[in-house]
Amino acid sequence: MKRAVAALPILIALVFGAFFLWGLNPDRDPNAIPSVLITQSAPDFDLPAIEGVDVPGLSRRDLTGSAEPVLVNVFASWCVPCRAEHAVLTRMVERDGVRLFGINYKDKPEDARAWLENLGNPYERIGSDLNGRAGIEWGISGVPETFIVAGDGTVLYRYVGPVVGAEAEEKFATALAQARTWKGGNP
Amino acid sequence: MIPEIGQFALALALGTALVQSVLPMLGAARGNALWMRSARSSSITQLVFIGIAFAALMHAFVVSDFTVANVVENSHSLKPMLYKIAGTWGSHEGSLLLWVLILAAFGAGVALFGSNIPDALKARTLSVQAWISTGFLSFLLLTSNPFERVFPPPFDGNDLNPLLQDVGLAMHPPLLYFGYVGFSIVFSFAVAALIEGRIDAAWARWVRPWTLAAWMSLTAGIALGSWWAYYELGWGGWWFWDPVENVSFMPWLLGTALLHSAIVTEKRDAFKSWTILLAILTFSLSLLGTFIVRSGLLTSVHAFAVDPERGLYILGLLGVSIGGSLTLYAWRAPAMDGGGLFTPVSREAGLLINNLLLATATGTVLFGTLYPLFMEALSGDKVSVGSPFFNATFIPMMLPLVVMMGIGPFLSWKRADLKGVFQRLRFVAVLAGLAGLATWYVARGGPVLAYLSVAIAVWLLIASLREWFVRIRLLDVPLLEAMRRARNLPRAAHGMTLAHAGLAIAMLGFIGSSAWKSEEIVFVQPGSVIKIAGFDARFDGVERVRGPNYIADRGALTISREGEFVTTLYPERRSYPVAQSTTTESAIRSTLAGDLYASLAEPSSETAADQGAWTLRILYEPLVNLIWIGAAMLFLGGGLSLSDRRLRVGAPRRASRSEPVATPAE
Amino acid sequence: MLWVFFAVLSVSAVSMLLYPLLRSDAVRTDRQAGAVAVLADQLQEVDRDAERGLISNDEAEAARIEIKRRLLKLGRGHSARQRTDAGGHAALWVSALVVPLVAGLLYTQLGSPEVPAVPFADRQDERAEQAQIAELTGRLLERLESDPEGGPTEGWMLLGQTYMRMGRYAAAASAMETVIERDDASSAMLSQYAEALISAEDGIVTLQARNAIRRAREMDPSNPAAAYYEAIALDQAGDSEEAHDLLVSRLEQAAGPAPWMEVFIAQANRIGEAIGREPVNFDAFTPLAGGTSGPTQDDVAAASEMREADRAEFIRSMVDRLADRLAEDPDDLDGWLRLGKAYRVLGEMDKAREAFLSAEKLASNLASDDPRRVAIRDVLSEYSD
Secondary structure (H helix, E strand, C coil), X not given: CHHHHHHHHHHHHHHHHHHHHHHCCCCCCCCCCCCCCCCCECCCCEECCCCCCCCCCEEHHHHXXXXXXXXXXXXXXXXXXXXXXXXXXXXXXXXXXXCEEEEEECCCHHHHHHHHHHHCCCCCEEEEECCCHHHHHHCCCCCCEEEEECCCCEEEXXXXXXXXXXXXXXXXXXXHHHHHCCCCCCC | CHHHHHHHHHHHHHHHHHHHHHHHHXXXXXXXXXXXXXXXXXXXXXXXXXXXXXXXXXXXXXXXXCCEHHHHHHCCCCCCHHHHHHHCCCCHHHHHHHHHHHHHHHHHHHHHHCCCCCHHHHHHHHHHHHHHHHHHHHHHHHHCCCCCECCCCCCCCCCCCHHHCCHHHHHHHHHHXXXXXXXXXXXXXXXXXXXXXXXXXXXXXXHHHHHHHHHHHHHHHHHHHHHHHHHCCCCCCCCCCCHHHHHHHHHHHHHHHHHHHHHHHHHHCCCHHHHHHHHHHHHHHHHHHHHHHHHCCCCCCCCCCCCHHHHHHHHHHHHHHHHHHHHHXXXXXXXXXXXXXXXXXXXXXXXXXXXXXXXXXXXXXXXXHHHHHHHHHHHCCCCCCCHHHHHHHHXXXXXXXXHHHHHHHHCCCCCCCHHHHHHHHHHHHHHHHHHHHHHHHHHCCCCHHHHHHHHHHHHHHHHHHHHHHHHHCCCCCCHHHHHHHHHHCCHHHHHXXXXXXXXXXXXXXXXXXXXXXXXXXXXXXXXXXEEECCEEEEEEEEEEEECCCCEEEEEEEEEEECCEEEEEXXXXXXXXXXXXXXXXXXXXXXXXXEEEEEEEEEECCHHHHHCCCEEEXXXXXXXXXXXXXXXXXXXXXXXXXXXXXXXXXCCCCHHHCCCCCCCCCC | CHHHHHHHHHHHHHHHHHHHHHCCCCCCCCHHHHXXXXXXXXXHHHHXXXXXXXXXXXXXXXXXXXXXXXXXXXXXXXXCCCCCCCCCHHHHHHHHHHHHHHHHHHHHHHCCCCCCCCCHHHXXXXXXXXXXXXXXXXXXXXXXXXXXXXXXXXXXXXXXXXXXXXXXXXXXXXXXXXXXXXXXCCHHHHHHHHHHHHHHCCCCCCHHHHHHHHHHHHHCCCCHHHHHHHHHHHHHCCCHHHHHHHHHHHHHXXXXXXXXXXXXXXXXXXXXXXXCCCCCCHHHHCCCCCCCCCHHHHHHHHHHHCCHHXXXXXXXXXXXXXXXXXXXXXXXXXXXXXXXXXXXXXCCHHHHHHHHHHXXXXXXXXXXXXXXXXHHHHHHHHHHC
């Protein structure tokens, strides 16, 4: 009995150790926070266009109605990673024919305009979220973030941070492929 | 050249640690005095060489030598000198170097000042200490070399983060590490005792000063970190149950338990295997903290850059040290015979309850901290455990503990006279109840638990003082006589009173600032008046001011109470053009009664800023300063106890062996 | 000097570790006696407490009895073992000497003794130079801006190039932007402008940069820089195949080895790896026909409109780069062959012979009818004549 009690600490320590070993798996990202929106309906919002940009504004009903899932990308001209991500998004639109919508988060219209002129505009529609309210509705934790929204307006996936680099792009592409096979209904 | 000298010195230190790991241990086993004595010189050698390496790295930071990669990444030629120096331990590599420096310092401390400790125990302890330093020095050199060079050097460094330029932050890691790593020597003592197979009163007494020293620095480190978060980060709170905070708090809780259980081992020869287990676990939790902070295992606001490979190496070190010591424990502990008997009402029993509560509380914090990991591993779900969990589990355990703390010191060893104790404490209980009621009368509102907690804190404060009065017979004998008695009391007794009273005072701070905290987040325009906790705060607008390397928007708030002017607060939002970042500088009016705390958030939108409208956050935190005062008392109480003469009683020198029961000099 | 320090450190480590040998009469303490002393102190404390009335006489007596019992038990227990102090000197010596050995081994793996320490304060010259350049560019900018005619095109380009070297890409781009719309804008200027834009965006090819590249290519389809950035743009837009094709076709048009080709090849291989193309190498585009009339002479001919000095410098720079690379990576047989041939074109026959000798060593395990081995043999036989 005494022996068993004395052996208890090492046994508990071993169990902890096993969890730690599992936790060190390099594919695991403890910071990945699942969005509260996942498999929920996209929030209601209605944003005007950016002044002087020739694509229209964005509201919730623009996201629905298409058979394919669409992307909603939250970006800003002051956000450095967004620049890096821009090329990737452009490629997705040009090569893969993805429909891309933008939410321009807390950005001055003239800055956003210059940014789009300089880098090119891959967005079908862009909503100008001057006060950041739509960002709150979507529950973003930073810029950029990209959501995959199904044709019925259900948010299927959320990617926090720029979709840049082979690993991130692959992860995102997998999510997009899965989203395409999604048949609706809440699990 | 100097960085290379540092590199070489570090390599020499590793070589020394290797030798020290083996030779003294063998010496103790074979009774070879020469080999045992080598532990002393090798401990000092290790400290000297790690010290040289640390100085070399610090020199590289001070002169901004950008041929050292670590300096490039963590410094900048324009940084103020203080932060260049603090940059030495700002990175993963540098902080690990500080870690091993402190490890070596504790080893050398025992070698130099542990003259009362028998040779064999000292040799074994220092060997175990060298095992730890071999592990961490090789980790440092093989995976995180702080002396990595770059040539040609880049023109300037990369780091000019103004948020990290803070005195509190600069001083926080060294103190915390001193505590964390200090428990290593206690661990080494425990493992040495297990190897030796002997734990008795003498062992407990020899370990005590080292436990106290580590505990004191950990207390100071935690308090300073919390102070920093409160005053500098502008978060408006002093404790967030963040994993990084928790991993420093767990060793503190368990270390506190260890301090108390070692007393029982010393006085009554009991709780022996428990004390040993606590010594092992306290340092194990410190190691766990190092692991969690550096492996990216959990989400935290202040973790180091994450590297799974490093994580794996530390996990290996953890496996060897914790696994090895606990296996040794499982093997040797059952052979330890129990000590003196005691009844359920006795000081032993009181300390047992204290230990059980502290250990359970530690277990709760550990469980809460790691629960997200467990859940993710078992079910794939991501959960986060925040303050509600900790408050709901931790506080109910602490309240009975504090009640016990009031009673414990009155209990005598073996068998206590409960009736007599209650008689002495009746009066204290009445006062405590009155204090709770008075709080209710003044504050009105707030949870019932808060009034109960106030009563319990007051109970502890008065009971501690009463116990001290009883000891010096303050009211029974003339004052002069009482003073004389107070002088003759062992310092440890004063230390206990001070520390217990300190905890009571800190507790009042905890309760006040969490139960009666008021917070307003409002949208203000010049002329707006906000009412908070009896104060009227008038927002007078924002002006742009220039600092040495920043531009700030400085708000002005005129504070008055019942029409009378109190003070003006100037919260700022600073933007640093070079570093391209913004910081929030809160303005605080600090009094013993509470802090009025204002911070300026971003302008609500670009257009609104033109009209002078801002988001303002105002907080009133009653009694919050009592926390730091209480923490200081805990620290000083530990210090008084450490200075107790009795802790230096030890083995007589061989020359005086003719008289077996030596009389230590008074 | 560094090694002297290392020696001093090592010697002090060894002597500190040997220190116990000197003091054989050092104070020694015994476990048993220590325990006894602590218990004795506890007895005294009980006495003091009893005297002060902190504990009752009964309690004190019970405590005294207990402590005394423990003292007795100590006496009965294992008594201190007899020590053998004599031996073990050899082990201490060995251990002490192991320390510098371990350190030396580690240091050879980790250290960089060749790297000097360069405190920031000692970099006055560098800083002064930087400051001077900054001042000169400032003055140039001022002059160009105040010029009523808008400033000469070369002036603006020089300013832009200086900014590029200083790493101020955005400033470089805006300096060049002022002149690229002018009539005398050349294809090279446009591709430099594109490079500045791309560098300013950390390698992202922006719309503006693409427009500049397009114009550069319209003006001079053979401009390698424009082709290169066009390929980068294509790759970033997802057309990696096309990007690869463009790089390879431009390489194929090359009239002999040119300094830009290595960059092209590296880029083509980077893209090729991602899309699963076979890697290309330098030799595919610089055919290895033996003899003195090598392709490098074609190259020289192709560059015939260059001025004499420019041409020599052009070839010289290419050869030097190759030689530097081979000094670092001497196992490159094809590289040595190219270097040898280049030296022959430059007329440096001795250096050429050395290069071919290096190549011969590497080629010694090739089949005897391998064309490279044949070529080496042919060339070296000329020397022996």
